[in-house]
Amino acid sequence: MTIDKFNFAGKKAIVRVDFNVPLDENGNITDDTRIRGALPTLKKILSDGGSLIIMSHMGKPKGKVNPKYSLSQIKDAVAKALGVDVTFAPDCAAAADAAAALKPGEALLLENLRFYPEEEGKPVGIEKEDPAYDAAKKEMKARQKDFAKTLASYADVYVNDAFGTAHRRHASTAVVADFFDADHKMLGYLMEKEVTAVDNILNNIKRPFTAIMGGSKVSTKIGIIENLMDKVDNLILCGGMTYTFAKAQGGKIGNSLCENDKLDLALEIIKKAQEKGVNLVLGTDCVAGDAFSNDCNTQVCQANNIPEGWEGLDAGPETRVKFAEAIKPSKTILWNGPAGVFEFDNFTGGSRAIADAIVEATAAGAFSLVGGGDSVACINKFGLADKVSYVSTGGGALLEAIEGKVLPGIAAIKGE
Numbered sequence: 001m002t003i004d005k006f007n008f009a010g011k012k013a014i015v016r017v018d019f020n021v022p023l024d025e026n027g028n029i030t031d032d033t034r035i036r037g038a039l040p041t042l043k044k045i046l047s048d049g050g051s052l053i054i055m056s057h058m059g060k061p062k063g064k065v066n067p068k069y070s071l072s073q074i075k076d077a078v079a080k081a082l083g084v085d086v087t088f089a090p091d092c093a094a095a096a097d098a099a100a101a102l103k104p105g106e107a108l109l110l111e112n113l114r115f116y117p118e119e120e121g122k123p124v125g126i127e128k129e130d131p132a133y134d135a136a137k138k139e140m141k142a143r144q145k146d147f148a149k150t151l152a153s154y155a156d157v158y159v160n161d162a163f164g165t166a167h168r169r170h171a172s173t174a175v176v177a178d179f180f181d182a183d184h185k186m187l188g189y190l191m192e193k194e195v196t197a198v199d200n201i202l203n204n205i206k207r208p209f210t211a212i213m214g215g216s217k218v219s220t221k222i223g224i225i226e227n228l229m230d231k232v233d234n235l236i237l238c239g240g241m242t243y244t245f246a247k248a249q250g251g252k253i254g255n256s257l258c259e260n261d262k263l264d265l266a267l268e269i270i271k272k273a274q275e276k277g278v279n280l281v282l283g284t285d286c287v288a289g290d291a292f293s294n295d296c297n298t299q300v301c302q303a304n305n306i307p308e309g310w311e312g313l314d315a316g317p318e319t320r321v322k323f324a325e326a327i328k329p330s331k332t333i334l335w336n337g338p339a340g341v342f343e344f345d346n347f348t349g350g351s352r353a354i355a356d357a358i359v360e361a362t363a364a365g366a367f368s369l370v371g372g373g374d375s376v377a378c379i380n381k382f383g384l385a386d387k388v389s390y391v392s393t394g395g396g397a398l399l400e401a402i403e404g405k406v407l408p409g410i411a412a413i414k415g416e
């Protein structure tokens with residue numbers, strides 16, 4: 001079932017959203033992107049004449065009540081965004097009466113799901129090595145099922161709109177779906193958009209397809225690089241991992257970031273790209289600094305010939321041109337991870353060149369997906385988020401989806 005086709009009139013919908021918004025020390029929201037992201041789904045339900053039971057996690061309270069992570073702090077902001085009064089249920093596992101009292105067009109916000117260890121379903125206070133761990137895990141899984149059943153009992157329909165937690169099999173993200181039939185569980189609009197975006201780069205590819213993988217380490221990206229190797233025409237590897245590749249090929253990299261235990265892996269990636277006919281684009285020159293700081297002295301040098309005491313902190317001018325040349329004619333583009341230490345204003349040039357080329361390709365009709373943690377911060381820093389096709393909201397979930405893994409939150413609804 002899709003949310004668009006469902007008429008929520010007279011129905012109670014329990015909606016898993018990601019309201020894990022950053023708060024300042026006074027409990028004020030500093031970035032409400034996630035609340036705004038869920039509004040199309042929540043408003044559709046209300047305007048159909050349905051009532052809303054909104055559930056989310058916030059932070060990592062580790063199965064214990066902790067006022068610092070109470071969702072009561074965001075109740076008023078949610079009410080304002082929705083344009084209706086919102087009641088608050090201070091115990092998410094004892095909200096049956098509050099849910100039953102909801103009338104069409106009304107909304108109830110449940111307290112942080114993660115105040116209960118059952119939400120994540122991991123046994124508390126016992127290490128994996130403990131002989132009693134397996135029994136404790138089994139017991140917790142049974143409790144998780146009961147907790148999910150309680151949540152399900154509040155509503156007629158379950159909607160999951162929390163892409164950021166879709167890679168977790170938690171009570172509210174996956175287990176709860178088992179208590180609804182196929183016609184009464186569905187993805188929300190935000191989830192649908194994320195799923196379509198991932199599908200565009202994994203299955204519905206228009207060529208040429210260019211993936212740009214940056215960031216600090218090759219080790220955290222290897223699963224994605226391997227999955228993409230069979231799909232892409234151009235693979236740009238940039239950022240800190242440039243220097244692991246340069247060293248693996250015999251280069252001198254000074255103090256640059258390097259994973260010495262991944263040198264063989266780097267050579268394997270180069271070999272695989274050759275075997276599969278993938279155009280692997282690595283940085284040739286770089287902007288090196290004499291310290292890891294914005295104000296250090298800089299020089300442009302070859303990425304495989306960096307003087308002692310210097311470290312590569314951004315892609316160099318020649319490299320930027322090479323990257324842009326690969327990106328501009330592309331029809332499908334994925335960008336994950338910056339090309340340099342973009343947090344320092346003096347080392348944003350490489351990432352900016354990538355962002356500009358993606359914007360140009362998108363204007364010419366390419367589908368571009370930017371996602372996974374720091375690339376989102378980077379595109380936002382450049383003010384270009386609305387000039388690419390899609391900026392993903394899910395860090396870890398997006399990366400796992402691109403690795404080709406099945407996300408439990410989506411499988412629980414689509415039955416895959």
Ligand code: AMP
Binds near residue numbers: 215217239337375
């Ligand atoms: P990741 O979380 O793996 O995507 O890495 C993102 C981080 O990589 C950002 O904080 C960047 O500052 C960092 N990064 C990118 N290029 C470099 C580099 N050449 N040296 C050190 N850190 C880098």
